[in-house]
Amino acid sequence: MTGIELIAAERKRQIEEEGFTAEYxxxxxxxxxxxxxxxxxxxxxxKDEMPDEWPWPPxxxxxxxxxxxxxxxxxxxxxxAEIDRLLRVKV
Numbered sequence: 001m002t003g004i005e006l007i008a009a010e011r012k013r014q015i016e017e018e019g020f021t022a023e024y025x026x027x028x029x030x031x032x033x034x035x036x037x038x039x040x041x042x043x044x045x046x047k048d049e050m051p052d053e054w055p056w057p058p059x060x061x062x063x064x065x066x067x068x069x070x071x072x073x074x075x076x077x078x079x080x081a082e083i084d085r086l087l088r089v090k091v
């Protein structure tokens with residue numbers, strides 16, 4: 001698979017398995033999805049503890065320090081969700 005395919009599959013998983021629908025994502029209008037994506041983009045050695053920038057409860061912090069691709073696809077899916085949210089509000 002390509003990077004974009006991995007991101008699309010992760011976004012689909014977030015929607016179908018986690019219930020992170022458009023309506024749900026629309027509640028996060030203070031940059032939370034972008035901040036979460038940034039946290040997953042951090043270098044693996046920086047993830048021993050939950051970053052201060054993490055916007056949500058600790059239970060949602062799910063790093064995969066031994067799988068860089070997995071973390072980057074989560075980050076990409078969060079960015080895609082934020083882009084979709086912005087398109088819905090036409091910013």
